[in-house]
Amino acid sequence: MNGYAGQILRIDLSARRSEKSPLPDELVRDYIGGRGFAAKLLWDEVPKGAAPFSEANRVIIASGPFSGLFLPASGKITFASKSPATGGYGDSNMGGHLAAELKYAGYDAVIIGGRASAPLVIVIDDDRIEFRDAGKYWGKGALISEKMLKEDLGEDFQIATIGPAGEKLVKFACVSHDFGRQAGRTGIGAVLGWKNVKAIAVRGSKTIPVYDQEKAYAKGRQMYEVCFSKPGFKEWTPEGTAGVTDWVNEVGAFPTRNFSTTYFEGHQDINGSALRTRIKVTDKGCFGCPIPCGKYSRVKFGGKETYVEGPEYETIALLGGDCALTSIEDVAYANYVCDELGLDTISGGNVCAFAIECYEKGILTKERVGRELKWGDLESVSYLLNQIANREGIGDLLAEGVRTASAELGGGSERFAIQVKGLEWSGYEARWAPSMMLSYMTCDVGAHHNRSWAITHDVATGRDSLTGKADKVIELQHTRPLFDALGVCRLQWVEIGFELQHYEQMFPLVTGMPYDWKQLLKVSERIWNLTRAFSLREVPGFGRQLDYPPARFMEEPVPSGPAQGKLLTRDKIDALLDDYYKKRGWNADGVPTREKLHELGLDFVAEELATCGRL
Amino acid sequence: MKLATRDELCSGCRVCQMVCANENFGENNPKKGVVRIVAHFPDPGRYSVKVCDECGTCQSVCPVGAISKNDRGALVVDETTCIGCLTCVEACPHGVMMTHPSRIAPFKCTLCGRCVEYCPRGAIYDADAKRA
Amino acid sequence: MRIVVRATGMLRDLPPFAEQGEEIVVELPAPASVRAVIAAAGVNNHLVMAAAFDGQRRGKDELLIRDGELLLIPPLAGG
Numbered sequence: 001m002n003g004y005a006g007q008i009l010r011i012d013l014s015a016r017r018s019e020k021s022p023l024p025d026e027l028v029r030d031y032i033g034g035r036g037f038a039a040k041l042l043w044d045e046v047p048k049g050a051a052p053f054s055e056a057n058r059v060i061i062a063s064g065p066f067s068g069l070f071l072p073a074s075g076k077i078t079f080a081s082k083s084p085a086t087g088g089y090g091d092s093n094m095g096g097h098l099a100a101e102l103k104y105a106g107y108d109a110v111i112i113g114g115r116a117s118a119p120l121v122i123v124i125d126d127d128r129i130e131f132r133d134a135g136k137y138w139g140k141g142a143l144i145s146e147k148m149l150k151e152d153l154g155e156d157f158q159i160a161t162i163g164p165a166g167e168k169l170v171k172f173a174c175v176s177h178d179f180g181r182q183a184g185r186t187g188i189g190a191v192l193g194w195k196n197v198k199a200i201a202v203r204g205s206k207t208i209p210v211y212d213q214e215k216a217y218a219k220g221r222q223m224y225e226v227c228f229s230k231p232g233f234k235e236w237t238p239e240g241t242a243g244v245t246d247w248v249n250e251v252g253a254f255p256t257r258n259f260s261t262t263y264f265e266g267h268q269d270i271n272g273s274a275l276r277t278r279i280k281v282t283d284k285g286c287f288g289c290p291i292p293c294g295k296y297s298r299v300k301f302g303g304k305e306t307y308v309e310g311p312e313y314e315t316i317a318l319l320g321g322d323c324a325l326t327s328i329e330d331v332a333y334a335n336y337v338c339d340e341l342g343l344d345t346i347s348g349g350n351v352c353a354f355a356i357e358c359y360e361k362g363i364l365t366k367e368r369v370g371r372e373l374k375w376g377d378l379e380s381v382s383y384l385l386n387q388i389a390n391r392e393g394i395g396d397l398l399a400e401g402v403r404t405a406s407a408e409l410g411g412g413s414e415r416f417a418i419q420v421k422g423l424e425w426s427g428y429e430a431r432w433a434p435s436m437m438l439s440y441m442t443c444d445v446g447a448h449h450n451r452s453w454a455i456t457h458d459v460a461t462g463r464d465s466l467t468g469k470a471d472k473v474i475e476l477q478h479t480r481p482l483f484d485a486l487g488v489c490r491l492q493w494v495e496i497g498f499e500l501q502h503y504e505q506m507f508p509l510v511t512g513m514p515y516d517w518k519q520l521l522k523v524s525e526r527i528w529n530l531t532r533a534f535s536l537r538e539v540p541g542f543g544r545q546l547d548y549p550p551a552r553f554m555e556e557p558v559p560s561g562p563a564q565g566k567l568l569t570r571d572k573i574d575a576l577l578d579d580y581y582k583k584r585g586w587n588a589d590g591v592p593t594r595e596k597l598h599e600l601g602l603d604f605v606a607e608e609l610a611t612c613g614r615l
Numbered sequence: 616m617k618l619a620t621r622d623e624l625c626s627g628c629r630v631c632q633m634v635c636a637n638e639n640f641g642e643n644n645p646k647k648g649v650v651r652i653v654a655h656f657p658d659p660g661r662y663s664v665k666v667c668d669e670c671g672t673c674q675s676v677c678p679v680g681a682i683s684k685n686d687r688g689a690l691v692v693d694e695t696t697c698i699g700c701l702t703c704v705e706a707c708p709h710g711v712m713m714t715h716p717s718r719i720a721p722f723k724c725t726l727c728g729r730c731v732e733y734c735p736r737g738a739i740y741d742a743d744a745k746r747a
Numbered sequence: 748m749r750i751v752v753r754a755t756g757m758l759r760d761l762p763p764f765a766e767q768g769e770e771i772v773v774e775l776p777a778p779a780s781v782r783a784v785i786a787a788a789g790v791n792n793h794l795v796m797a798a799a800f801d802g803q804r805r806g807k808d809e810l811l812i813r814d815g816e817l818l819l820i821p822p823l824a825g826g
Contacts, residue, residue, distance in 0.1 A: 069643050070633040097629070104646065126716075143657060155654070179656040205716050207644040217637045224630070226735055231755045231818050233735075247796040247822045281660045281762055283736075285626035288633065290735035292626035296660045307657040456822050459793050460761055495823045497756035 002211040003065035003511040004028065009107045009129070011122060013195055014055060014114030018129040022106050029513075030601065032523050033064030035484040037109050038080030038091055039530045043605075045111065048537055048612070052084035052187075053169065053194040055114045061102070061200070062109040064487020065511050068100035068208055068287070069233045070220035072227050072498065073489035075287030077101050077273040079183040081191045085171040085347075085401050086422040086446050088535030089544060090186030093484050094160075094413045095286035096178035101158040104204025106343035119167075121149065125157075134198035139164060141340035142176035144507045149201055157201045163342020165389040166193035170399040172347030173423065176339065180284065180294060180309020185346040186423060186445050190555045211512030219509055223502050227290045232496030239272030240293040241313035246271050248317070252563030253429045253436070253455060255322040256354035257375055259418045259552060262429040263561025264321040266376075274328035275311065284309060286489060293491060299332045310337035311345075317427030318349025323356065324375040334381050341389035346448075347401065350424035354417060355394070356404045363411035371393050385458040415551035420447035421539075422547060425550075431558050431565035433458040438576045442473065444531040452476035453494070466572060478524040485527060486520075526600040529592050533605045536591060543614075544590040547577060591615060617742040618666040620639070624738040627652060627664035631730035631739055638729045639722075649713050649724045650739065664738055665709040668726035673703035673712055681720075689726035693747050697721070748777040751816045752788040758821045778810040784817055796822040799801040 001023060010019045031040045038060040044532040050056035060080045067074055077099035082089025102110070105124050112122070119134035137145045142163035149159050159177065166173035166189030173189030174182040183189075210216045219326035219421055227233055236243065248254045249267040256264040268274070279299050285292025294309050311319065311331045319338070320331040338345045358364040368370050370393050374382045387395025397405050406417035418425040423446020430437035435454035440447045452473045462466065479500075484492035487509075490575060492498035515523075535542045548554075549568075559568045568576075585596030591614055597606040609615035625709035632648025638672045640647045649666040667689075674682040674690050682703065692703070697720035704721050714721050730739045752771045763771060771788045771824070779787075780826045781798050785807070797820040798805055 002775060070630075070637050100645070104644065135689070147657070205644075205646045207642040207647075213637075213641055217641075220637070221634075221733065228735065231753075231799070233803065234802070235755075235797070235818070237824065238804075241823075244796060244823055251793055251822075258708075282623070282662070283626050285628040287629055289626070289628050290630070292628060292736075294626075296656075298660060305658065307660045432632060456757065456794065460791070461823075495756075497759070544767065607714075613812075 001028070002209050004033070005108045005206070005208065006084065007107050009110045009124065011112045011119075012114045013112065013116040013197065016116070016131045025112070026240075029432050030523065031527065032485040032520070033108065034062050034067075034078045034487045035077065036523060036527045037062040038078050039089070039534070040526050041109065041111060042080055042082065042089065043530060043534055045113070046082055050082065050190060052082045052087065057082045057113075057190060057191060059112040059191055059195070060109060061112070061155060063099040063103055064485055066503075066506070068103040069210065069219060069510060071223050071288065071488070071506055072492045073286060073289040074487065076484065076487050076489050077102065078484055079175055079188045081186070081188050082538065083186040083423075083445065084169070084190050085187040085189070086535070086539065088421065088445075088539040089531040090188060090445050091184040092174070092183035092188060092402060094175065094177055094181050095185040095489060096181035097158045097287045098160055098177050098202060099487055100287045101202045101204050103208055104206050105202055106204065106206050109151055112195065112197065115194065115440030119196045119198045121199045121201055123153065123196060126203070126205055137198050138167065141339050142342040143179055145199060146176065146179060149199055153201050154203065156176050157203045159199055159201045161199040161342070162189040162192050162197070163340060163389070165342040166190050168389060168391045168399070169193055170343065170388055170391070171401045172344045173342050174344045176253040176342055178297065180339065181286070182339070182344065184346060185448055188614060189207070189342050210510045212509045214387070216506065216509040219506050223506065224290060226433070226502065227492060227498055228497040230498065233291060233302045233487060235414055236459060236495050237291050239276050240295050242272035242275045242295065242311065242439070244313050245311045245316050248428065250562065251455070252558065252566075253433055255317050255427060255429050257324050257423075258322060258357040258416055259425065259429055260307055260357065260416070260430065261560045262558050262563045264324065266324070266326050266546070267321065269326055270316050270328050270331050272321040277330055279332055281307075291491065291496060297332050299329045299334050306333060306336050307361045308332050308339060311335040314427045315345040317351070317354070318346050319381065322353040323381050325378060325381065326376050329589070334385070335380060337382050337385050339396075341385060343385060343389060346426045347424040348385055348388070350418060351388065351398050351402055351405070352381050354405065354413070355384055355398055356380060357416055358409060358411070358413055361411065363409050363413050364394065369518050409614060415555070416554065418447075418550050420549060423447050428455055430455070431553055431568055432463050432563040434463070434466050434572070434576060437549060437553065437568050437573070438469055438473045438580060439476070441549055441573070441577070444528065444535065451480055453480070467580070468573055469576060470583050473580065474583055477528060478521045481527065482520055482524040485524060522600070526602060529600055529602055530595060530605060532592060533602070533609060536609060537612055544577060544588070548573060548589055616728055616730075618668065618724070618726075618731070619742040620664040620666055620742055621738050621740065622663050623661065625652065625664050626736055627654060628735065631734050634729040634733045635727070638727050639725055641746040645658070647713075647715055647722070649711055649722065650730055651711050665711050666730070666739060667709065667711045668709065669726075672706050672708060673723065676702050676706040682716045685725055687726040689724055690709065691725055692720050692722060694720040748779065748811065748816045749774050750784050750811065751821050752784065752790070752819065753816060754790075754819045754821070756821045756823070758790070758794060758819055761794065780808055780810055780813045781817065782807040784811060784818065787810055790819060795819045
């Protein structure tokens with residue numbers, strides 16, 4: 001099967017058994033790979049009503065047809081599961097080298113089900129599958145565990161681990177890999193933790209076949225040459241994603257003090273320039289990537305040298321601005337704490353900021369927390385992160401995420417629990433950016449920016465206007481996740497203007513499938529509707545009512561900075577949603593219509609939703 | 616051509632291994648590439664890059680004379696003569712005489728130069744070239 | 748002072764580059780801030796995240812004092 005390894009690996013943890021089966025043609029034809037495989041496999045395999053922490057829930061790991069091949073940034077893999085944070089569809093994708101290695105081992109996807117009776121490591125070594133006792137690693141940090149596993153198994157293994165946070169079922173525990181890459185969002189680390197999977201170690205030696213080797217090799221060379229010729233190739237790499245920090249402040253979209261305002265006066269001490277000049281050691285990249293975005297850094301704390309990959313922009317936004325940390329060194333250290341504990345830095349920063357605001361308002365007391373909490377205080381943040389990962393004291397509640405924590409704490413804190421659907425909001429404040437607001441509201445997994453990064457569209461076409469915003473969001477929600485289905489990174493396109501046509505031209509050379517970009521976007525639309533349907537099936541009340549932003553964004557004007565006075569009132573939010581649903585072919589409650597599902601070949605979804613009374 | 620490296624520029628991307636295998640084996644399989652990348656993480660957080668410098672050690676230890684120069688001046692292993700003893704693999708001072716489960720004979724750099732051309736970082740370069 | 752202003756990424760698809768082409772030549776007296784040169788080229792400053800003058804990254808408030816090429820970089824997604 002050209003472009004694919006041609007096999008699915010199924011792991012039954014309860015029986016400690018594995019099974020290999022051929023990759024089905026229909027899965028490839030209709031869902032392409034990566035996120036597409038994940039969405040379809042979760043729909044098929046997870047029974048309605050299964051709890052996230054259950055044997056019936058699945059963790060799907062899937063690469064795409066471009067993964068592991070000679071073309072720019074072919075290193076992306078998707079992790080997916082029923083999310084413990086939202087109860088609905090959750091996925092997160094990860095760079096590094098795991099995608100490629102899994103394909104060389106001979107697998108396009110791994111389906112993990114059941115629950116192991118004791119912590120184990122799943123070892124995938126070409127055809128050999130082993131379940132190894134994880135006793136010596138359990139309880140250890142995600143980074144340390146990877147180091148130990150590389151020493152024990154071999155440096156040529158690619159390894160994904162969970163940290164203590166995943167073991168303790170923290171709702172925003174992540175999956176870690178390659179000393180600094182994560183599948184960060186939606187709490188997949190906790191699902192693996194519940195299933196007693198400490199790590200997955202992969203080594204592969206096989207060749208990946210392509211449809212036209214000569215033409216694909218030539219096209220690959222050309223793709224790299226085009227990347228090399230882009231001005232951003234030299235310009236963007238030194239600071240990577242952190243380079244956008246100043247700009248986001250300049251346009252008043254920077255999360256500051258739990259999104260209470262949108263400009264951080266200390267941003268120049270935590271920006272890309274600070275990172276590059278003060279702490280960066282190496283530009284570290286993923287498989288096949290010409291513009292390594294990883295900024296591997298070194299900071300000294302308490303006389304000890306600490307290494308961390310980062311901080312990247314999101315971490316600068318959520319651990320930096322949102323907690324008001326005042327130096328890049330502090331942000332890097334907080335980043336390291338998250339990485340070792342196995343916590344998503346986005347949710348981690350958001351949750352800490354929420355706790356600090358609760359403390360400021362007297363909703364949390366020194367007695368309950370165990371110490372005082374302050375803005376701009378690394379010790380406050382570090383203390384909270386450790387409490388959370390260990391589920392100690394207030395950490396046990398905060399580990400549930402801000403939606404649950406605010407429901408328990410009350411005192412009006414629900415209004416500033418900055419989340420949608422139970423997933424904490426990421427690094428772009430949007431009271432003066434309607435497209436971005438809509439992006440966060442309608443992202444399938446909850447408040448995440450990766451599906452649709454639309455803020456420049458707002459700046460370019462008018463930040464106060466609502467016209468055309470839904471169209472742009474929908475366009476991006478099909479284009480960006482397509483990369484997650486293909487198994488490649490989109491930053492070449494996003495950051496250095498590498499043209500989409502190159503991926504379109506490469507697709508038939510690799511797979512032999514005659515899909516043009518328009519047809520691939522249709523697959524992406526199919527996947528979009530399928531993940532929406534999964535959550536509609538699984539989450540009570542899912543639909544329009546869970547597409548709203550937090551009250552802060554609809555009721556509190558931005559108090560300071562470039563976006564001062566801005567907010568998006570409920571009527572405007574409703575107008576955006578109405579336009580969005582209409583353009584998507586969904587009803588006013590945000591449910592795909594029968595016609596739309598039929599158009600996308602999702603009649604089986606329509607049947608199921610009708611059975612559940614959602615259609 | 617003489618391969619040399621600037622290790623501090625290596626990002627670990629393995630484009631060198633991919634282009635090598637595509638060029639020399641016509642396959643997408645970086646495990647058939649002959650650049651060896653060593654990762655040193657978390658501390659000190661860098662990569663080392665090992666390339667063949669045509670030192671000739673492999674040729675000098677081969678018991679059956681299976682290693683001789685190709686028309687680019689690179690020492691290469693003649694698969695038909697090679698007996699798979701792997702003495703050259705052990706002897707190679709940089710660990711760049713490679714083996715792969717699908718083959719008996721080890722394989723090495725052919726001085727095709729594709730890694731120099733396609734390393735996005737300039738971490739591998741031709742020390743003989745007038746402009747690096 | 749003659750500055751050749753070029754754009755990368757999405758900036759090339761937006762006015763003024765979308766209409767005028769890949770290069771916009773700006774003449775203005777030295778010294779002028781990068782921000783001023785951007786404005787003189789008719790580009791929305793908020794759509795420029797960073798700029799490089801003759802290959803060197805420059806802040807928007809830095810002053811340019813001689814002829815050269817200014818490359819404009821649009822805001823790029825964080826991650």
